[in-house]
Amino acid sequence: MSLLIAAFLAFVGTAGGAKYSLDDLAARDAERSDALRLQTELQRLMTLLVDVETGQRGFIITGQQPFLRPYEDALAELGTLRGSLMPRLKDSGIHPDMLKQLNLLIxxxxxxAKQVIERRMTGGDAVARDLSAYVDGKRVMDDLRFQVEQLAQEQQRRVATVDRLTQDVQERTTWLTHLLMGVGLVTLGLAVAMLYREHRLRDQAEIALRDANAGLESQVAQRTEALSRALLRIRSFASELDRSIETERRRLAREVHDQIGQVGTAIKMLSLSLRAKLAPRTEPLLDELQELADESIRSARQISAALRPPLLDELGLEAALGHYLQALGRQTGLKTELALDDADMLSRDQANPLFRIVQEACTNVLRHAQANTLRVAGRPYAEDQRDGYELEVLDNGRGPGGTRADASGLRGMRERAALAGGVFDFGPALGGGTRVRVWVPLEAPGSSDRQAEEEGVWQ
Known part of the structure; x- marks a missing residue:
């Protein structure tokens, strides 16, 4: 009788533990699903903000009302999404200050965006040339991306915690099952029927656990795939946006050089003609007019080169960087050196971000490094069994010191490298100073030609 009572109590205890474990698993599953849904909605929030950015920029550039459609659609959905997302983020344990900061940035x-659109409606094409709105908007969007990424990482930590707790529940269930088997062996002679019944219950519990785990794995795989597709779309959009910006820079540089430069040249020719007609008389105003014409020609060339160095399109990356570093040395007294090996292996789409990264790195050297020498070097370099090209910017200044990893300049260089499919490193150089390194994979033969054809069509 004592053995039967012990077996009965063991069975009751194990069954209660199994039920508690199943309830706990269901609760953990609900919490995990909620965290994954919050991650998806955060991604959707960022997508809507990008749509706001796209619609605003399209309208600023074109001034046509249809380009506002992504902006208006995103605003309509954004209000509903924020209304449901913010309380759930607060309930998930997110600190109210983070949510307050997120709402403030949004x-x-x-x-x-609204202010720039209103200015575009009233101010016309002049607003499109005002770069301050783009700079302010990019800064806020960068802060928003960082804030949303922090919130998504918090939800990922919730998922990891739930997975760990689920594993603990499974181990506890296994332990209870083994305990029941031990008690069944002791009472085998007196409780064969009870042991058989318990065996059936244990099998059912294991099947339920396997089904639950299979369902969870399927959901995680589906949502991971969806997030990967969304990330791929965002990267594709960012690459296309960067390519459009470079195309617009090229067009503006050409317009500035052709229009303003031609006007300055015409003024200079007219002043020379007037001087010849007035000879031997002299007119001081003609000297001043000729100086103004020369200044306008120089300004047109400088603005055109700043927007898009013509050498980058005509002679490639090495020639453009060589001209840029020579000008930098003349203007600042900085001793510059350029050593590029096989730079012609790079396509135009790869040369563009590398040139912009070098520009930003040189700007940081002038602002912070207090250096007197600057070296830019590049060579083909295979990484992770992939053919690629490595570019380094080295100075002999005071080093990175307390530079923040999320500083806007570093973040911009890192984003450009990522859009090119490469990697970006920033840190101290051997022997002192700072080292900026970027590596990009080399494109397959023919891809750059196809891209050039596409750009030619759009131009």
């Missing part, structure tokens, strides 16, 4: 970006 309102700031929407306010900027």
């Amino acid at each position: 309102n700031m970006r929407l306010g900027q």
